[in-house]
Each structure stands twice: as C-alpha cells, then as structure tokens.
Amino acid sequence: MKSLAISLSILSLVSSVVAKTVTYNFNVTYTDANPDGQFSRKVIGINGQWPIPTIDIEKGDRVIVNLVNSLPDAETSLHFHGLFQNGTTYMDGPAGVTQCPVGPGQTITYNFTVNQPGTYWYHSHVKGQYPDGIRAPFIVRDPKGPYAGKYDEEVVISLSDWYHDENPALFSKFLSVGNPTGAEPVPDSALMNDTQGLPFNVLPGKTYMVRVVNMAAFAAQYFWIEGHSMRIIEVDGEYTEEAEAEMIYITAAQRYSFLLTTKNDTSQNYAIVGSMDEDLFDAVPDGLNPNVTGHLIYDSSKPLPDPEFVDEFDPFDDYTLVPFDGEDIWENPTYSFSLEVLMDNLGDGANYAFFNGITYTPPKVPTLYSALNAGNLSLTPEIYGRDTNPHVFKHNDVVELVVNNNDPGKHPFHLHGHTFQLVYRSDDDAGLYNVSDPSVTFSQKPMRRDTVLINPGGNMVLRFRADNPGVWLFHCHIEWHIQSGLVATFIEAPDVIQKTMKIPADHLEVCAGQNLPVTGNAAANTEDYLDLTGQNLSVPPLPAGFTARGIVALVFSVVAAFLGVAAIALYGSQELKQKKP
Numbered sequence: 001m002k003s004l005a006i007s008l009s010i011l012s013l014v015s016s017v018v019a020k021t022v023t024y025n026f027n028v029t030y031t032d033a034n035p036d037g038q039f040s041r042k043v044i045g046i047n048g049q050w051p052i053p054t055i056d057i058e059k060g061d062r063v064i065v066n067l068v069n070s071l072p073d074a075e076t077s078l079h080f081h082g083l084f085q086n087g088t089t090y091m092d093g094p095a096g097v098t099q100c101p102v103g104p105g106q107t108i109t110y111n112f113t114v115n116q117p118g119t120y121w122y123h124s125h126v127k128g129q130y131p132d133g134i135r136a137p138f139i140v141r142d143p144k145g146p147y148a149g150k151y152d153e154e155v156v157i158s159l160s161d162w163y164h165d166e167n168p169a170l171f172s173k174f175l176s177v178g179n180p181t182g183a184e185p186v187p188d189s190a191l192m193n194d195t196q197g198l199p200f201n202v203l204p205g206k207t208y209m210v211r212v213v214n215m216a217a218f219a220a221q222y223f224w225i226e227g228h229s230m231r232i233i234e235v236d237g238e239y240t241e242e243a244e245a246e247m248i249y250i251t252a253a254q255r256y257s258f259l260l261t262t263k264n265d266t267s268q269n270y271a272i273v274g275s276m277d278e279d280l281f282d283a284v285p286d287g288l289n290p291n292v293t294g295h296l297i298y299d300s301s302k303p304l305p306d307p308e309f310v311d312e313f314d315p316f317d318d319y320t321l322v323p324f325d326g327e328d329i330w331e332n333p334t335y336s337f338s339l340e341v342l343m344d345n346l347g348d349g350a351n352y353a354f355f356n357g358i359t360y361t362p363p364k365v366p367t368l369y370s371a372l373n374a375g376n377l378s379l380t381p382e383i384y385g386r387d388t389n390p391h392v393f394k395h396n397d398v399v400e401l402v403v404n405n406n407d408p409g410k411h412p413f414h415l416h417g418h419t420f421q422l423v424y425r426s427d428d429d430a431g432l433y434n435v436s437d438p439s440v441t442f443s444q445k446p447m448r449r450d451t452v453l454i455n456p457g458g459n460m461v462l463r464f465r466a467d468n469p470g471v472w473l474f475h476c477h478i479e480w481h482i483q484s485g486l487v488a489t490f491i492e493a494p495d496v497i498q499k500t501m502k503i504p505a506d507h508l509e510v511c512a513g514q515n516l517p518v519t520g521n522a523a524a525n526t527e528d529y530l531d532l533t534g535q536n537l538s539v540p541p542l543p544a545g546f547t548a549r550g551i552v553a554l555v556f557s558v559v560a561a562f563l564g565v566a567a568i569a570l571y572g573s574q575e576l577k578q579k580k581p
C-alpha cells in the first residue's frame with residue numbers, strides 16, 4: 001500500500017514536470033501551391049509555407065499560438081477542432097461566436113491547455129476560408145494511453161478535397177440566384193497529406209498507429225489499404241474497443257486512428273486509396289478523378305501498384321463502435337429538442353440551409369460576449385438574436401438532440417466543446433424520428449465522437465452533458481452548408497461563464513480595432529437586452545406562392561435577356577440535370 005502511494009505521488013510529480021508550454025508563432029500570409037500537380041494557385045499559408053504546420057503536442061501541454069493576420073484583404077481566426085476548451089470557451093475560434101474576426105494586420109493569442117489525447121485538426125473559422133489552405137492536423141500524443149506499447153510508431157495521414165478556384169469566387173457563384181438548386185461546387189481533386197502519390201515507408205513485422213484526419217471542405221472519402229486490415233482504436237479523440245475494418249468512410253472533419261501491422265514479407269508494395277464519395281456531388285464533372293493513391297512501401301526497388309478496382313463500397317459502420325471506457329448511455333435527458341434540416345430558397349433566389357426554418361446569420365456582438373454582459377437575461381435565448389438559432393442549457397443538463405434530415409443529402413454534423421453519444425441513427429429515408437416506433441432501439445454503450453454523418457432523409461439522436469460552460473456551435477461541416485446557414489448556437493451555463501471567465505484583453509482589442517461592439521445583445525443594444533431592434537436577419541423569404549421551380553424559371557428569363565433563346569436551352573438543360581430528384 002505504502003509503496004503504491006509513493007509511486008503514485010512520484011508519477012503525478014513526473015507528469016506535472018513533463019507538461020510543457022508549446023509556442024507557435026503563426027504569420028498568416030498568401031503563398032502559392034500546386035498539391036495535385038495540375039494547377040498552381042494562391043493559398044493561405046503560415047510563415048510563407050504551405051502545407052501549414054502540424055501541431056504536435058503531448059496530453060497536458062499548454063499551447064500558445066501567437067497569430068498575426070498578414071492577409072491584406074481577409075479576416076481570419078483559428079478553431080482547434082475537437083478540443084473541449086474546458087474553461088477557455090473564448091479560445092474556441094469561431095468569429096462572431098466566441099471572438100471577433102481578426103482583421104488584416106491584427107494579432108491575437110490563443111492560449112489553452114489540452115487534457116484530451118487523440119487526433120484533432122485546426123482550421124480557420126471565418127466564412128468558408130479553410131479550403132483555401134489554412135487547415136492542418138493537431139495531434140495530442142498519449143504515452144500513458146490504453147494502447148501505448150501496442151505499436152512501434154505513430155504516423156499521421158491527412159485527407160482532403162482540393163479546389164483550383166479560391167473560396168470567395170466559388171462561394172459567390174454557389175449562394176446566388178444563378179444556382180437556385182444549391183448545387184455545391186465539386187472539388188477538382190482529392191489529396192493525401194496534401195499531395196498525390198504519398199510514399200509511406202514501412203518496416204516488416206511492425207505495428208503502426210495511423211492517424212487519419214479528413215480536412216475536406218466537402219467530400220467524405222472511402223479509405224483502405226490493399227492487402228491490410230485496420231484495427232480502429234480511436235475516433236475523434238475518443239478511444240474505442242479495437243474494431244477491425246477493411247475500409248472506413250471518413251466525412252469532412254472526422255478522424256480515425258487504427259493499428260496497422262505490417263507483413264513479414266517485403267516482396268511487394270501496396271496501394272493506399274482514398275476515394276471521394278461521389279453521391280455528395282449533384283453532378284460529376286467529366287474527367288473528375290475522385291481517387292487519391294499513396295503507397296505502403298516495403299521495398300522501394302519494387303513497383304508501386306495501381307489500385308485494384310473496387311465495384312462496391314462497403315465501409316465499416318461507426319455506429320457499431322464501443323467506447324473504450326465502456327460508458328453507458330446517459331439516461332433521463334433534462335433538455336430535449338430537435339433540429340429539422342431543410343434546404344430552400346429565400347427571396348434573393350439563392351438556396352439556403354435551415355435548422356427549424358432558420359438560416360444562421362451572425363449577430364453584431366459575438367454570442368459569448370453577449371452572454372457575459374447580459375446579467376440574468378443570459379438564460380433567455382431571445383437576446384442572442386433570432387437567426388443565430390440560440391438554445392440555452394443549464395449547467396449539467398443531459399441534453400438530447402434529435403436531428404431530422406428532411407434533405408436527400410448526407411451531412412456531417414459537428415458539435416464544438418463536446419463529444420456526444422450517437423445513441424440512434426436511422427437508415428436512409430426513414431423520415432422523422434418517432435420515439436414510439438418499436439423498431440427504434442438505442443445503443444446502450446453508444447460511441448462518442450464530435451462529428452457524425454446523418455443519412456439522407458434519415459434521423460439521429462445525440463446525447464451529451466452540458467458540463468462545459470461556454471458558447472458552442474453545432475453545424476454541418478460541409479463548408480458550403482455552414483456558409484448557407486446550417487448552424488445553431490448552444491449557450492451552455494452562461495451564469496457559470498459570468499462567474500468564472502474573463503475575455504483576454506488582446507481579444508477585446510481585435511474588436512476595438514475594427515469598431516466592433518463587445519457588449520449588448522445580438523443587436524448590440526446595451527440598454528434593453530430584450531430589444532432586438534436592428535439585429536442582423538437573414539434574407540427575407542420568397543413572396544408567398546413563389547417556389548424553387550419559379551426561381552429556376554426566373555433565372556432562365558434573366559439569362560434569356562442576356563444570351564437569347566439558344567443559350568437558355570443549353571443552360572436550362574444543364575441546371576435541370578443537376579437538380580436532385
């Protein structure tokens with residue numbers, strides 16, 4: 001007993017000595033890159049480099065990122081995807097939510113400790129900026145974790161999609177009357193570790209822990225390694241019981257770690273394949289290669305094989321994963337609500353995304369700053385603005401969130417500040433969640449993760465504990481949909497935030513430097529928090545009786561005025577082909 005107590009106290013001494021501060025100085029600048037070998041373009045880099053650095057720390061470390069925005073013409077910010085920011089919600093990064101956007105020439109410091117092991121990533125959380133290059137893995141090593149000692153080496157592989165055009169140009173075409181069906185821009189290629197033909201040199205008879213991060217703007221990928229199976233041990237920072245998979249499906253923003261044991265035989269090399277899910281694309285452009293290939297190289301003098309043809313994708317189902325800690329379903333929710341997903345046109349003819357009829361529109365004051373200054377009205381959702389889609393939870397509520405996907409598309413939903421339990425997920429086209437349907441059964445040891453795919457026309461039930469006071473977004477991680485409004489704001493225990501947190505001075509200076517208000521409700525009204533006059537609102541709806549089909553007709557007539565009848569026939573047939581049934 002005594003020697004155990006002593007060794008435990010030595011252990012805690014050692015770990016407090018080991019925890020260190022890791023400082024990154026990031027100067028955000030434009031540079032050029034050609035990662036798919038097809039097209040050189042302007043990208044957003046850091047310190048003149050692209051790809052930008054992978055953040056690589058150990059559990060318990062403090063991270064300091066001193067960020068300078070040297071983009072002459074664009075705002076920025078950084079979000080550390082999957083990190084709970086427990087006690088530091090103001091370091092979470094989304095502009096208009098927990099901070100002001102960092103304007104050209106401005107600086108900001110992110111300063112937080114990380115007590116979660118696992119595979120994460122970081123990216124800009126301003127408009128649709130990260131697909132222009134400002135995204136990279138964020139690794140938190142865990143030398144004392146449950147799988148430590150079960151592998152010889154760990155290695156990161158990032159996946160992403162890639163556009164030749166810059167986001168602002170793609171966005172203005174996407175969210176416009178010229179695109180009334182809301183067809184998302186299709187990526188030009190897929191990348192693996194920001195390149196194609198990635199070599200992964202391995203030794204025979206070893207076990208690697210491979211951390212895969214999908215940093216895509218849009219596309220999920222099927223991922224597999226020919227001739228090898230993967231033993232999944234972590235998703236989105238949560239350890240799982242070991243689960244064997246031949247192929248995984250990894251949405252934008254998800255992460256998987258798996259153990260890969262190499263063969264003893266070095267006579268052959270193997271393809272590593274990522275294949276973008278083309279179901280996500282309304283129309284697949286001619287000549288698109290959805291695949292990216294790398295190689296597991298045992299012997300560099302041997303050939304690098306082309307991937308074999310796969311005629312049906314049959315990926316591992318993440319609903320079957322079991323958390324390593326065996327945590328049971330959180331029973332007896334104290335706050336239950338649902339979010340209804342829909343895509344539709346607003347009065348400007350563009351196609352927007354909605355939760356419960358609301359398309360997210362940023363408030364004038366970052367939501368966290370309103371929460372801090374609203375006194376006891378901080379518990380009243382209305383003060384945060386109609387179109388931020390606010391939901392207020394009390395400290396330690398057990399929250400149950402039902403999501404009904406009334407849209408024929410797949411969406412990867414992400415919650416900041418938490419992992420949620422995926423207690424139920426329907427198949428495609430199951431319609432609305434029905435609690436009395438006897439075929440609906442909940443997982444008793446549901447997997448926890450921070451990003452989850454909802455099936456087309458299906459539904460799902462998520463649960464989490466409101467044990468992290470802060471302001472947290474819930475949104476689709478397809479950047480096109482975050483920009484078209486598929487976002488809700490969760491304000492968690494604002495009364496506790498008021499008692500325990502203070503916004504760092506340099507964050508407030510970012511706002512002051514741009515004359516952005518930091519007190520008041522969503523409309524920046526400081527006198528009466530219940531008076532929302534002047535709040536930012538979405539574009540008003542279409543006049544009654546006007547339908548999406550009417551918008552298509554309207555577009556054709558506008559085009560006709562410019563181009564004449566022959567052009568309309570051509571344009572019209574293209575648009576109609578793109579429209580989903």
Ligand SMILES: *[C@@H]1O[C@H](CO)[C@@H](O)[C@H](O)[C@H]1NC(C)=O
Pocket residue numbers: 027028029048068070
């Ligand atoms: C950031 O990079 C730009 C472009 O290289 C340079 O002009 C500027 O001095 C740098 N700023 C800092 C703080 O390093």
Ligand SMILES: *[C@@H]1O[C@H](CO)[C@@H](O)[C@H](O)[C@H]1NC(C)=O
Pocket residue numbers: 064109111112
């Ligand atoms: C980071 O935060 C810690 C804890 O609040 C503080 O002691 C430290 O001075 C901060 N460091 C920087 C560079 O802001």
Ligand SMILES: *[C@@H]1O[C@H](CO)[C@@H](O)[C@H](O)[C@H]1NC(C)=O
Pocket residue numbers: 054155156157158193198199200201
């Ligand atoms: C992928 O890139 C990361 C970050 O640069 C690097 O640490 C890792 O080793 C690369 N993976 C492979 C298989 O080369």
Ligand SMILES: *[C@@H]1O[C@H](CO)[C@@H](O)[C@H](O)[C@H]1NC(C)=O
Pocket residue numbers: 205262263264
């Ligand atoms: C590789 O060789 C080792 C040692 O001989 C053996 O234990 C192991 O099972 C072999 N692995 C495979 C995949 O055959």
Ligand SMILES: *[C@@H]1O[C@H](CO)[C@@H](O)[C@H](O)[C@H]1NC(C)=O
Pocket residue numbers: 275288289290291307308309310311
């Ligand atoms: C991409 O890979 C899939 C799966 O093997 C295959 O069906 C498809 O033909 C490949 N596409 C190209 C352009 O190579």
Ligand SMILES: *[C@@H]1O[C@H](CO)[C@@H](O)[C@H](O)[C@H]1NC(C)=O
Pocket residue numbers: 361362363364536537
């Ligand atoms: C919200 O209001 C602010 C301040 O008036 C304005 O700068 C911003 O463009 C508005 N945003 C939207 C989306 O309406």
Ligand SMILES: *[C@@H]1O[C@H](CO)[C@@H](O)[C@H](O)[C@H]1NC(C)=O
Pocket residue numbers: 376377
């Ligand atoms: C909020 O506080 C004010 C005064 O500080 C008080 O008059 C009012 O009753 C409180 N409202 C609630 C709902 O507690």
Ligand SMILES: *[C@@H]1O[C@H](CO)[C@@H](O)[C@H](O)[C@H]1NC(C)=O
Pocket residue numbers: 434435436437438
């Ligand atoms: C929900 O399921 C119950 C039991 O099967 C059924 O009676 C009821 O009609 C369903 N409700 C809806 C709205 O489909």
Ligand SMILES: *[C@@H]1O[C@H](CO)[C@@H](O)[C@H](O)[C@H]1NC(C)=O
Pocket residue numbers: 084086087417418419467468
């Ligand atoms: C945040 O920290 C508190 C203790 O300080 C803990 O009870 C809670 O579970 C943590 N929440 C998360 C999401 O890490």
Ligand SMILES: [Cu+2]
Pocket residue numbers: 410411412476477478481486
């Ligand atoms: Cu989406």
